[in-house]
Amino acid sequence: MRIAHIAPVATTIPPPKSGSVETMTSLLTEGLVAHGHDVTLFATGDSRTTARLEAIYPHGYWHDENMWPWELYEMLNLAAAVERARDFDIIHYEAAYYPMSLAFARLSPTPIAQTLHHAPSDAEVRLWSHYPEAPFVAISNEQARLLAGLNVVATVLHGIDTASFTFREKPDEYLLFLGRFTAGKGVLQAIELAKRVGMRLILAAADDDYYREKVAPHVDGRHVVYYGEADFDAKVKLYGGARALLYPLQAREPFGLVLAEAMACGTPVAALDCGAVREVVDDGITGVVFQNLEQMANELRRAFDLDRRRVRARAVERFGVERMVQGYIEVYGRLVEAHRG
Amino acid sequence: MRIAHIAPVATTIPPPKSGSVETMTSLLTEGLVAHGHDVTLFATGDSRTTARLEAIYPHGYWHDENMWPWELYEMLNLAAAVERARDFDIIHYEAAYYPMSLAFARLSPTPIAQTLHHAPSDAEVRLWSHYPEAPFVAISNEQARLLAGLNVVATVLHGIDTASFTFREKPDEYLLFLGRFTAGKGVLQAIELAKRVGMRLILAAADDDYYREKVAPHVDGRHVVYYGEADFDAKVKLYGGARALLYPLQAREPFGLVLAEAMACGTPVAALDCGAVREVVDDGITGVVFQNLEQMANELRRAFDLDRRRVRARAVERFGVERMVQGYIEVYGRLVEAHRG
Numbered sequence: 001m002r003i004a005h006i007a008p009v010a011t012t013i014p015p016p017k018s019g020s021v022e023t024m025t026s027l028l029t030e031g032l033v034a035h036g037h038d039v040t041l042f043a044t045g046d047s048r049t050t051a052r053l054e055a056i057y058p059h060g061y062w063h064d065e066n067m068w069p070w071e072l073y074e075m076l077n078l079a080a081a082v083e084r085a086r087d088f089d090i091i092h093y094e095a096a097y098y099p100m101s102l103a104f105a106r107l108s109p110t111p112i113a114q115t116l117h118h119a120p121s122d123a124e125v126r127l128w129s130h131y132p133e134a135p136f137v138a139i140s141n142e143q144a145r146l147l148a149g150l151n152v153v154a155t156v157l158h159g160i161d162t163a164s165f166t167f168r169e170k171p172d173e174y175l176l177f178l179g180r181f182t183a184g185k186g187v188l189q190a191i192e193l194a195k196r197v198g199m200r201l202i203l204a205a206a207d208d209d210y211y212r213e214k215v216a217p218h219v220d221g222r223h224v225v226y227y228g229e230a231d232f233d234a235k236v237k238l239y240g241g242a243r244a245l246l247y248p249l250q251a252r253e254p255f256g257l258v259l260a261e262a263m264a265c266g267t268p269v270a271a272l273d274c275g276a277v278r279e280v281v282d283d284g285i286t287g288v289v290f291q292n293l294e295q296m297a298n299e300l301r302r303a304f305d306l307d308r309r310r311v312r313a314r315a316v317e318r319f320g321v322e323r324m325v326q327g328y329i330e331v332y333g334r335l336v337e338a339h340r341g
Numbered sequence: 342m343r344i345a346h347i348a349p350v351a352t353t354i355p356p357p358k359s360g361s362v363e364t365m366t367s368l369l370t371e372g373l374v375a376h377g378h379d380v381t382l383f384a385t386g387d388s389r390t391t392a393r394l395e396a397i398y399p400h401g402y403w404h405d406e407n408m409w410p411w412e413l414y415e416m417l418n419l420a421a422a423v424e425r426a427r428d429f430d431i432i433h434y435e436a437a438y439y440p441m442s443l444a445f446a447r448l449s450p451t452p453i454a455q456t457l458h459h460a461p462s463d464a465e466v467r468l469w470s471h472y473p474e475a476p477f478v479a480i481s482n483e484q485a486r487l488l489a490g491l492n493v494v495a496t497v498l499h500g501i502d503t504a505s506f507t508f509r510e511k512p513d514e515y516l517l518f519l520g521r522f523t524a525g526k527g528v529l530q531a532i533e534l535a536k537r538v539g540m541r542l543i544l545a546a547a548d549d550d551y552y553r554e555k556v557a558p559h560v561d562g563r564h565v566v567y568y569g570e571a572d573f574d575a576k577v578k579l580y581g582g583a584r585a586l587l588y589p590l591q592a593r594e595p596f597g598l599v600l601a602e603a604m605a606c607g608t609p610v611a612a613l614d615c616g617a618v619r620e621v622v623d624d625g626i627t628g629v630v631f632q633n634l635e636q637m638a639n640e641l642r643r644a645f646d647l648d649r650r651r652v653r654a655r656a657v658e659r660f661g662v663e664r665m666v667q668g669y670i671e672v673y674g675r676l677v678e679a680h681r682g
Contacts, residue, residue: 066463066464069438072468075416075441079448083447107424123408
């Protein structure tokens with residue numbers, strides 16, 4: 001198939017450090033090329049890919065404050081693909097922020113599939129339902145439920161490059177929180193938990209206002225340690241050394257890439273039952289899903305006792321990138337077929 | 342001609358209180374209908390117009406915090422017109438924020454003209470120049486200069502409904518600042534000036550963070566009076582009663598609708614030489630254009646001495662809505678002709 005894959009243009013594909021949408025976009029693009037598809041990636045000029053790269057910007061707007069408002073940069077990157085729609089069998093838009101691709105749904109002679117990367121509000125879904133025919137690919141059944149009323153053509157869980165997440169059998173004696181510092185990710189609950197069980201907690205994420213206001217006062221450099229934002233190699237080391245990844249989620253997140261990544265290093269996760277957690281974690285095998293923080297504090301050891309080899313094996317089985325790539329190829333095929341018919 | 346006029350969907354057309362883009366959009370739409378054109382206005386459902394109203398939202402996002410992010414609401418309102426492009430000879434997009442219409446420039450079978458309502462940065466113009474063929478209508482020669490390198494097809498100065506701005510021959514003894522509270526509009530300079538000449542200053546604008554932080558400390562209710570945000574009738578009264586409208590501009594604004602409005606009430610303006618001021622004010626007839634604040638303080642009386650009947654007459658002559666409507670009809674005609682050819 002001739003596939004146009006539209007990345008966000010905030011930073012490079014793959015991203016220099018954090019960036020789950022950029023990481024997933026890169027893995028999917030490379031996987032599609034490996035399957036012999038004719039892939040054009042619309043992304044920033046400093047991206048690295050084996051696909052054909054179409055770039056109208058040399059770099060992303062995270063790196064250039066003159067590139068503002070960013071929305072128009074995203075729009076014109078997407079428009080560049082739609083303008084050449086007849087060169088492609090399918091256009092796939094990674095909606096890092098919102099599905100602006102809907103604006104092109106009825107203007108493009110080629111079908112546009114969109115993958116959403118957040119948990120939409122009711123008002124958002126109401127707006128999007130002006131385009132009930134536009135095909136969405138959900139990243140979890142949790143997200144698919146939120147998209148009720150729209151044309152959700154499939155659920156394809158994210159994949160990760162399991163080979164690059166090194167397995168480690170014997171961890172160190174610390175707990176890990178990795179992800180953005182937001183109320184929804186539950187960093188304050190992770191700190192409370194670590195204090196209650198008397199274990200060292202390492203926090204790894206980019207600092208921001210929320211960190212400075214809410215998190216930093218708890219950081220003492222001994223019991224609660226702030227690592228900073230981890231690049232890929234550092235992330236793998238941090239995962240591998242942790243007794244468990246803490247994921248005391250407070251908001252209905254649609255996926256949770258850090259869960260799969262930690263598991264691929266053999267590190268079990270201790271998570272609250274929220275959002276898509278039960279779709280990613282196999283309770284009692286790759287981690288433990290707790291009902292509340294109280295239970296998590298009392299029974300955290302259950303996560304430590306899980307067999308790290310088995311955690312790794314299950315993660316590889318379920319979150320290998322190949323499954324994700326196959327999932328998208330199947331969806332694309334169906335959409336192209338339906339469009340021809 | 343069959344004209345699609347795309348309004349912002351922040352609030353009603355015309356606006357309940359402030360909103361220069363919404364006011365100008367309404368005047369142009371009604372003027373085009375009066376000329377017998379077949380006009381479809383894409384705006385919120387609670388708008389009032391003699392054109393055909395196409396509304397996908399019952400109300401605007403200024404009035405509903407669930408309507409977020411607003412960019413997508415704007416985008417889908419515009420898309421609704423482009424999807425029906427063949428029903429129109431010309432599509433005219435009022436770019437209240439930025440010309441997202443560029444994203445549709447090469448997808449629409451009908452030409453899209455865009456009117457920009459701010460002074461763009463160099464980086465913005467650089468981005469937009471990916472579409473060097475897309476026709477812009479400038480609102481002043483000042484703005485046209487900033488748009489260098491783009492396809493500026495005409496300059497059409499804004500018009501106002503001069504009939505509804507009541508002339509007043511004998512003003513009261515106060516100075517007026519009307520407009521948004523921003524550093525660029527020079528509200529602090531207006532306050533300084535009023536203090537120096539020992540006259541009462543009335544401030545009329547919606548309160549915001551800038552007002553609370555920077556302006557409010559100067560408001561004493563006697564020498565510096567805060568009126569609040571004025572609706573149309575209040576605005577006309579405030580203009581008419583003022584000895585002069587102060588316009589000590591600090592940023593290169595592309596127009597200055599309040600200048601034309603004050604002048605239509607017979608009120609001369611005292612302005613700094615900046616942005617499009619010299620294109621709107623006839624120095625020595627409808628106002629005085631000063632080189633700096635010092636000169637403005639020393640020679641403010643020159644503005645008071647202008648003949649208010651002559652101020653009004655010149656404003657009616659230059660800023661009647663008919664001239665603006667004719668200007669756009671001429672531009673539309675040229676674009677439609679070129680598209681056919």
